[in-house]
Amino acid sequence: MKEYWKNAAKELKSVRAITGAALFAAMSPILALCTIQVNQFLQIGFTSLTHAMTGYFFGPLVACMSGGIADIIKYMLKPNGPFFPGFTINEMLVGFIYGMFFYKRKITLPKCITARFIVTVGINLTLTPLWLSFLYGNAFKFMVPTRIIKNIIMIPVDIFLLHTLLKFCEKNRNRFFK
Secondary structure, X not given: OHHHHHHHHHHOOOHHHHHXXXXXXXXXXXXXXXXXXXXXXXXXXXXXXXXXXHHHHHOHHHHHHHHHHHHHHHHHHOOOOOOOHHHHHHHHHHHHHHHHHHOOOOOOHHHHHHHHHHHHHHHHHHHHHHHHHHHHOOOHHHHHHHHHXXXXXXXXXXXHHHHHHHHHHHHOXXXXXX
16 A cells, blocks of 8 residues: 555656646636536536546546646636635645546446445535535535535436446557556
């Protein structure tokens, strides 16, 4: 495990990793333009896929930093309500979680399911409603049922996209980043 963290920390000094993470961070705002805004508290988006790719190629530390930077860039390009650092923390945690599951590891469907489940429950259903309640008052009781339904519908789609994309990255790893 010590070797894992040593390798992950080395990625922070790698020009290849920083450049690759910057490319994925730049893709995130582009995907954010495709986000479907359901209501004030609910949106459907796929920007976490860029965090998954960053985590897969460069590890949890780089993916964490890249997620935070991507969130700030997304906000500057397309603000959706007031800026709140909690959402930046969410994006950083998503990158970190995906990096923990996929960096220097074989991509399997059970890993994709587990990682996506942790992101869904830990971030989408716990932290996001918490941040929204800080911003908009006691909106927890209104947000949580809607978010649960949205996440139940989206989790199979998210898992399918995550697994398909990361299998493609695994198969073509040497073509992208040597």
